[in-house]
Amino acid sequence: MAALVVLLLALAATGGLYAAFAPADEAKADDAAQSLAIEEGKRLYDVGCSSCHGAGGQGSSDGPSLVGVGAAAVDFQVGTGRMPMQQPGPQAPDKPAVYTQAEIDQLAAYIASLGPGPAQPNPSAYDPAEGNAAEGGELFRTNCSQCHNFTGQGGALTHGKEAPGLDDVDPRYIYEALLTGPQNMPSFPDSTLPEEQKQDIIAFLQEVNTSESENPGGFTLGGFGPVSEGLFAFTFGIGALIAVTVWVGARTAKARKS
């Protein structure tokens, strides 16, 4: 227990130090590049985002304020193609990204400049190799599976909204989604779900829900549990058996076709 406390304190301290100094260092190093990125980002924002999110990210009746959502939220929303939204609906679905990563970084820099928020994570933060899949599984079942299903196949929410499937989602986006709570998903900030535990969750998902995951029993039928299994029994299962009954019960062909 004590070890855990020390570990957590150390983690919190590192996180705090990082937050306090890292951006400052960067800013010192290439201040000019940063302000250029913000400028470029503002230009992209004014063209592609401001119609819904308002000038200066203040929000409008069509889109929420982006002040303080942070760079991580921008990277997730634009990187997974959820933003810009094509048409109004219960929620923004993912689709191929419209912007290049360079443009996304510029947008993120601009939004981050509007107010403090979670920054884009360091790649080491979401490296699945660093996590413990078993502990991640327990965390996933406590915090995630209620919406995303046991193995992250996705699930329904109210009024047409849904928790999307997590198969083959880039660990970075999983991390950013946990951190920022996109759309109706609640956020899991480091204060309640520290970075290490996010890594565990990512490690679990890598283990059970990618195209490389093992499915020892054969076809998974979408991983939706008893509904798809029942449907299979009702269609293929009994269908195959009825085909057999027809063969067993049918008359054998007669020598002379009447």
Next chain:
Amino acid sequence: MSSNDNERNDQVLSDDHLPASPEGKSQVAVADDPFADPGLPHHEPRRQDIDERAAKRSERTISLLFTLAMLSTVGFIAVYSTVSVEKIVYIFPFGHVSATNFGLGLTLALALFATGAGAVHWARTLMSDLEVADERHAVEAAPEVRQKVFDDWKQGVAESQWTRRKMVRNTMLGALTLVPLTGVVLLRDLGPLPYSRLRHTAWEEGSLIINEATMQPLRPEDIVVGSLTQAMPEGLDPHAEDFHAEIAKAAVMLVRLEPEDIKDARSAEWGHEGILCYSKICTHIGCPATLYEQQTHHALCPCHQSTFDLADGARVLFGPAGHPLPQLRISVNDEGYLQALGDFEEPPGPSFWERG
């Protein structure tokens, strides 16, 4: 009669079959009752019945199927004894499957299916397919049998003196009613009486609120607006004997809303600076209702879609739940940690008769 069909079917349709012309092969039937039962159709031989080469072919097919079953069984044993149980192989389109499950399964399936197919093919092509009729007999007994049974019954009852000796009869019925009670009594120790177990949880005044992810007590600043935190009372040990029974009642979720979004005044007061702590056990049947939508503040239960509005005292918006999720009163203690101000005011979890 039935030989007519074949003739007719062999003929090329001619003008004879025009509706205008009544001349036809059905005349025979029309003569008396057109709908009379023509009787069992004439037995037609199968190819195998008249052509020994065809029968031989069937014989070979059947033997091949049985041989296949034997070979498959050998294959099954080979897979069992050579393939490691942990081996995973990629097989298109099934994916990364267990080699033993796939190998053993398919060899066994083939062995079974070939055995069955051999037997059925044998029955269908070589065994006689002559249809025969068995007579049915009425299930009901003849009147004299019926009478005999009634007479026997009366005689038996009379000989027992059942109707004459009422005391014997009544005491026996009494005994037969009471003796099985012993079995019912024995069931008493199946479990304890309910008393007020369902009304109390592990929460008490001053309990710290433990974050299930970190197992650390929560502070108000840990919980940001839009986040969801699963928590339990201080003092529950996941390795303890009664952990499941306790967590089944005491599990909570914490959310933080902008204070102006909270519609229910009492709910706001029971929280702390917009942090609300609700029992996450659905009041319908007890699934954790933790599908929290941070923009709508709805919490949905995955089992039967009961939807609670956490901004409005967890009022039920949809689904079969009958009352709101109980809210835990919380505050901050001297050290800055969130704490419970006591147990739930009402029993959490599914409704029960005495709940009130």
Next chain:
Amino acid sequence: MSTTTDAPKTRGKAGPGERLADWTDGRLGLYTLAKANMRKIFPDHWSFLLGEICLYSFTILILTGTYLTLFFVPSMAEIEYDGPYVPMQGVMMTEAYASTLDISFEVRGGLLVRQIHHWAALIFVVGLLFHMFRVFFTGAFRKPRELNWLFGWTLLILAIFTGLTGYSLPDDLLSGTGIRFMEGAILATPVIGTYLQMFLFGGEFPGHDIIPRFFVIHVLLLPGIMLGLVAAHLILVVYHKHTQYAGPGKTNTNVVGMPFLPVYMAKAGGFFFLVFGVITAIAATVTINPVWVLGPYRPDQVSTNAQPDWYLGFSEGLVRLMPGWEWVLPGGYTLNLGLMIPLGVFPGMLVLIGLYPFFESWVTKDRREHHIAERPRNSPTRTGFGVAWLTAYVVSLIAGGNDVWAVNFNLSINAITWFCRVGFFVLPVLAFIATRRICLGLQRRDMEKVLHGRETGIIKRLPHGEFVEVHEPLPPERLYTLVAHDQQKPAELGPETDENGVRRKISPLERLRVRISRGYFGEHAQIPKPTAEEYRAITSGEGHH
């Protein structure tokens, strides 16, 4: 080559087989039994094999289930997993769950047997439903088979509960959620709910007793009862002799088909292997209930898509359909109607179908034995009821999977639920009306065929220029088959007064019966069969039609 069998060999010195048979006969009366049954006739039709699918799945369940008990540990003691499956290493779980993982990952063929067992269970109940509705739609439940219908119906109920207890045993997050549901359902029982819950679970949910208790119910109590009922069911099938469809030479007093020895011994025996083979092939290639990814049960965890196995899907759907009604009675007693109503409708629907044969025999007052299986179209009202019941059933099944449909078809879960709430009441009525009309239409078509023959698709031009399609008269076999069904007259109330002019007393129940009977057999409920006179008039008269 003739198909007649060789003449029996003249009896010489008895061989060992014969001696064994003689020995057995002297003790069990083997020859009397064999005389009646060895060459017993069974009619051939694929739909008569649906029951065999159930019988064989049940046999497979017993075989594989016995194997699984050799490895499964029905205990709720908590241990830490240290087996080969990485995502569970170090996780606390019950021995029940851990031993299920061991069966899946450490016993060679264990996963296969588990998957065969579970697939066979799903297919068993699908088979029961199909078999039951074959019997229902063909009226094969009529006298003398009403009791056998009830045996079969009881088997369905027991199968559902055996399935439920088996589904619960691995103690994974999904099945534990199912047990939680049961706890909630028991708590909702008025007056004694909390006591029942404490007694069943041996204390507060989940306790440590429910898995071992369910284990005994699942492997001993319920299968034992089912085995007895299966035996009784089969004995009655043999005793009553199988029903058959109408056809030339097939009457209500005979049964036409092939003898048990050898044809049905080979066909039925072979069919067992075929069923086993098909289910094994499914188990080899398709995952069922991958408990290893579900995780062990914890009451504070859950997953979306939490459903029971399909055979309880309709009760699940009924619960999902319910609005949130709850009454607190004066005195502080709570009625959880959100559970009580659906859990009352669920057995209610089953009882409705289970008692249908008695309802129909009350309506018809038909005391005859029926051995000819009817075509569904020839009993439009019964068929309508059956389809209406199935419609309500399917609507509830759909409601039971509302979250899965919502996420896969991009629909709103609330919209699906509302559709099912309305559909549960409206669609069965529409289905009843539509089915009845379709049946009457088919009857009319049969009548047309009988009177005017088969459409040949050949168009002929008559001398005066009219085009007509050439119709070919049906052969007598087809004619007989199409008119062989029995058409009852509707019941009548009889005169209002008796011969002395005194008003007869007619009970309201009798009036109701007559009304229902009219719904079954009245002029709008069946198309009168063509009579021989009509047939003669048309076939001998001028051919306009």
